[in-house]
């Protein structure tokens with residue numbers, strides 16, 4: 001033993017390095033899992049290591065400002081600077097190729113809209129409530145006018161961390177917007193005073209019985225217990241994975257999640273692709289009406305668009321019965337998700353502009369467009385994109401990933417791994433402890449306020465008081481040179497119906513105006 005120890009102590013440091021490398025090389029050659037390591041022992045490891053840090057290398061060093069997807073550096077930088085109230089301007093002029101296909105041009109007026117001294121926007125330049133009241137046409141008992149045209153899109157507690165949800169909820173309260181719960185039920189982190197749109201999908205989390213079916217009793221109780229719930233959204237599909245069910249693995253079901261979602265512990269929970277509460281369009285309409293009747297709240301549906309036959313059926317039924325959803329949220333195929341197979345995220349469902357234009361036209365053809373509040377989501381959290389969406393007919397936009405970025409998401413694109421480095425999309429306590437809720441909620445609110453301020457400036461530049469006044473011929477989409485570039489109405493083949501807007505002051509005085517919530521956790 002002593003001889004061996006003596007021998008070992010005589011080996012110089014480089015000898016140890018050599019022995020270590022020899023062991024790694026032998027292990028590489030003997031293992032059968034990775035061909036590259038077997039064929040190129042030791043050096044093969046560099047390939048795997050470089051591949052693993054490739055996204056970071058490209059993001060920090062290689063990609064140019066406009067190159068990355070889903071959001072390029074300029075877009076991310078704009079959200080970060082806006083949320084911190086830093087200088088978000090660009091110097092020297094645009095670095096975009098403005099002749100690129102699909103480039104958006106907002107047509108400015110010869111002279112901008114001018115605010116009179118008593119105009120509500122003189123006091124608050126970021127005040128832009130929704131021009132329509134959700135649930136007004138169908139005479140719901142509790143109609144709702146969103147206090148902000150930009151709001152937080154569906155993202156559940158579970159896909160996002162508790163601290164992220166809390167930051168967003170306090171953020172919407174400060175910004176006078178609403179917070180959509182996503183599919184995970186109403187968590188304690190949603191109860192910080194912001195308006196809530198309660199959202200559920202096929203798993204009916206938070207409103208399900210012991211067999212996983214929808215429970216009207218639970219929904220009614222939830223709405224009664226929490227008056228800050230202003231509307232209900234039934235998810236039919238989302239852009240990143242339409243028609244795809246999901247599994248909540250038993251390992252991820254903590255005691256808290258089991259309580260919030262109403263699911264048992266120790267068992268995998270399935271969200272099937274389709275709803276069990278209805279299986280065709282007439283049944284869906286009945287379901288919507290029943291919920292609205294029982295809760296008094298406006299009820300809407302969220303979907304990504306592909307085939308139109310069932311939408312035609314819905315529109316026909318709405319005409320025939322004079323009933324229907326109070327709002328429709330159209331999500332684009334470019335939308336985000338906590339986790340989805342790439343084949344779904346990349347290919348299933350249409351991009352927002354195609355899907356929305358199809359749906360708007362379809363309802364407009366039957367004279368239904370004024371009955372419905374249209375909400376758009378799919379990378380619309382930038383003022384010029386929002387101007388295009390309003391010109392096409394939306395009344396509000398929902399933002400998901402832009403809101404995540406405003407509270408620190410760095411687009412690491414690892415939401416599905418539980419390793420989100422910024423603590424936003426993970427349940428890892430250590431990682432989410434990096435989030436300072438006070439600071440991040442102010443940042444999210446500031447992003448919303450800056451967004452609305454810039455959007456209002458663009459609106460005024462186009463000669464309007466409110467973004468709902470944008471029309472299809474206010475926006476051009478580049479298809480080649482100017483003679484070939486087309487107004488939106490020619491590109492998408494419809495003209496938007498003017499929204500019945502009187503004045504910003506009237507919106508401010510509306511009794512249904514939201515975003516004024518002050519009730520604390522217990523209400």
Ligand SMILES: Cc1cc2nc3c(=O)[nH]c(=O)nc-3n(C[C@H](O)[C@H](O)[C@H](O)COP(=O)(O)O)c2cc1C
Pocket residue numbers: 153154155156159160181182183184235237238239302331332334335336337338377378379380381398399400401402415425
């Ligand atoms: C982390 C994450 C979780 C999401 N969870 C849901 C969900 O529970 N239900 C849903 O309908 N959409 C969900 N979405 C989709 C968003 O609500 C939104 O429709 C989509 O990301 C497009 O908006 P964006 O481009 O602003 O991100 C999720 C998106 C993300 C990024």
